Amino acid sequence: MGQTIRTTKLLLDLGERTRxxxxxxxxxxxxxxxxxxxxxxxxYVAFLxxxxxxxxxxxxxxxxxxxxxxxxxxxxNELLTWAEFxxxxxxxxxxxxxxxxxxxxxxxxxFPYRRSxxxxxxxxxxSYLSNLANWRASxxxxxxxxxxxxxxxxxxxxxxxxxxLDEADLRQTFARLKVYTGTTWEWxxxxxxxxxYFEARRTDPAWEQQSPKLILRENSAALHFSQxxxxxxxxxxxxxxxxxxxxxxxxxxxxxxxxxxxxxxxNITKTLFVRDHGLDQHRYQHMKRIRKKxxxxxxxxxxxxxxxxxxxxxxxxxxxxxxxxxRTIAEVCEQxxxxxxxxxxxxxxxxxxxxxxxxxxxxxxxxxxxxxxxRSREKAFAAGTVxxxxxxHGTSQYCSRCGARGERFSYRGAxxxxxxxxxxxxxxxxxxxxxxxxxxxxxxxxxxxQEGHWQRREKPPPKKKRSG
Ligand SMILES: [Zn+2]
Numbered sequence: 001m002g003q004t005i006r007t008t009k010l011l012l013d014l015g016e017r018t019r020x021x022x023x024x025x026x027x028x029x030x031x032x033x034x035x036x037x038x039x040x041x042x043x044y045v046a047f048l049x050x051x052x053x054x055x056x057x058x059x060x061x062x063x064x065x066x067x068x069x070x071x072x073x074x075x076x077n078e079l080l081t082w083a084e085f086x087x088x089x090x091x092x093x094x095x096x097x098x099x100x101x102x103x104x105x106x107x108x109x110x111f112p113y114r115r116s117x118x119x120x121x122x123x124x125x126x127s128y129l130s131n132l133a134n135w136r137a138s139x140x141x142x143x144x145x146x147x148x149x150x151x152x153x154x155x156x157x158x159x160x161x162x163x164x165l166d167e168a169d170l171r172q173t174f175a176r177l178k179v180y181t182g183t184t185w186e187w188x189x190x191x192x193x194x195x196x197y198f199e200a201r202r203t204d205p206a207w208e209q210q211s212p213k214l215i216l217r218e219n220s221a222a223l224h225f226s227q228x229x230x231x232x233x234x235x236x237x238x239x240x241x242x243x244x245x246x247x248x249x250x251x252x253x254x255x256x257x258x259x260x261x262x263x264x265x266x267n268i269t270k271t272l273f274v275r276d277h278g279l280d281q282h283r284y285q286h287m288k289r290i291r292k293k294x295x296x297x298x299x300x301x302x303x304x305x306x307x308x309x310x311x312x313x314x315x316x317x318x319x320x321x322x323x324x325x326x327r328t329i330a331e332v333c334e335q336x337x338x339x340x341x342x343x344x345x346x347x348x349x350x351x352x353x354x355x356x357x358x359x360x361x362x363x364x365x366x367x368x369x370x371x372x373x374x375r376s377r378e379k380a381f382a383a384g385t386v387x388x389x390x391x392x393h394g395t396s397q398y399c400s401r402c403g404a405r406g407e408r409f410s411y412r413g414a415x416x417x418x419x420x421x422x423x424x425x426x427x428x429x430x431x432x433x434x435x436x437x438x439x440x441x442x443x444x445x446x447x448x449x450q451e452g453h454w455q456r457r458e459k460p461p462p463k464k465k466r467s468g
Pocket of ligand 1: 399400401402403404427428429430431432
């Protein structure tokens, strides 16, 4: 059992007004809102730290069944009620603490926002206090935890935000937000860039929805919807009991982004090659260009990122490839409920003596492999599949059929060239010939089941000292 989180983003349309986007004033409102919420959060962080005994207070509660008194830490909701009581003016309670009068400092702040900043502040204050206590107990002199900051992305609870989505007419899709104009709190409509994928993801019943956050960036604004799903997955130990266990192994490489093989009862039942469709070559061309521009312009300026657009393009290409590949891997896993997904522990593909551009490109290829690994793991887990990382030693050097050490080679024309980069694998023992990446992928299963080269070796018996 575990849980997994995913985020679905909804972009607010802050483009040009003529194209139906929000005007610049509305953009300024969002900034004002974030600013005043930061200030309110700072107020509550300071308030809680001024009363440090409260967030760590132990309270006794009586359980319903046993009538027994138990001691526990004060809950966040209880703290919230207490903090509101001390700081907020109400009819029943007209005089909050004079130094901590929130209602006076932040008049008319909508209560969903007030609650969201108090909850944020509770989290920040508690983690700071516990870090501080740990540090004091550790008797170290250095590394005293600094006081918590107050900035955070605004959380939009019910009552401060609503979606008005009309799939039929995209001009009618809005997010209604309660925002601060600098003087008052008002409701405003923000046009959104909605897609049908967004709606499908947001309303998926398998995922529990949480309150969205408003993420403001230099050139964009978006609502991030977090969704949580409880996952029922067997442990690997339980899965291994199953004599007909299906394992899905993935070998990550450069030209073949992934070679996926499925094994059951000792046989490979399915093989899938995910090629890079020229990504490596394409990226290499861009690296050459970047390299040349860097060389022409001399030393890089510190703090200034050169070739911004080109890098962004390359990053996007990499991310798209990683996303697509991990999707494919997760889809294969979904076909075999209860299977185990196998990866090799990532090792770097050596960059060797290649040119600078080639080395730059290789570095990125390594990053893409890391991304594929991480994303597949997440996606597969959301569908109940656990991932195991196996010992990668020798997966590309040993024969997946008989287990002997083989060699890599390639054909150039009709000439057979033996080389470490060879695309093909040949076993001198059983004369098995195969695609090298496929061979490696099959060996990932063998490593998991500890067969052949990956057999658990018994420790040599301890040498006894001979006497006489
Ligand atoms: Zn062999």
